[in-house]
Amino acid sequence: MRTYFVQRVDPSGYIMDYLLQERIVTVQLSQRMRAIATRQDRCRELLDELQCGGHPQAFVKLREALQREYSDIVDMIDGSRTGASICCVHNDNDITAALVADPKELE
Numbered sequence: 001m002r003t004y005f006v007q008r009v010d011p012s013g014y015i016m017d018y019l020l021q022e023r024i025v026t027v028q029l030s031q032r033m034r035a036i037a038t039r040q041d042r043c044r045e046l047l048d049e050l051q052c053g054g055h056p057q058a059f060v061k062l063r064e065a066l067q068r069e070y071s072d073i074v075d076m077i078d079g080s081r082t083g084a085s086i087c088c089v090h091n092d093n094d095i096t097a098a099l100v101a102d103p104k105e106l107e
Contacts, residue, residue, distance in 0.1 A: 001076065006043040009070055016046075018065040024058050025049065 009015070016033065019025045029049055036042045050058040067074050 002047065004076070005047070005073060006040050008073065009043055009066070010039045011042050011046045012039070014068055015062070015065045018068075019061060022057070022061045022064075024055050024061045025053075 011033065016025070016030050020027065020030055025046075033042050033045055036045055050062060063074060063077055066077075
C-alpha cells in the first residue's frame, strides 16, 4: 500500500493545506517538503513524518484529505477493494498508525 501511495499521490497542495489546517503537520514540515525535489520523496517524507509524529489523528486526517482527489486510495484504505486499512500498532506507551495493505503485515 505504501508503494502504491508513493507512486500515485502528490502531497503538495490540498493534502498539505488540509493537514496544516487540522494541525497535523507544522509549517516547518510544509516548508521542508517544498524543498524536496520529487513527488515520490515528498510522499515518503510525509508518511514517515505522520508515522513518527505521534499525532493520534494523523492517518484519519490524511484519509479525509485524500477523499477529495484520491478516492480510489480511500476505497482501498476502507477495504472495499483489497482489505487495506489504517492500523494502530501499540508498542509500550506508543501508538503508531500505519497505512498497510493488510493488517497482518504488522504481526
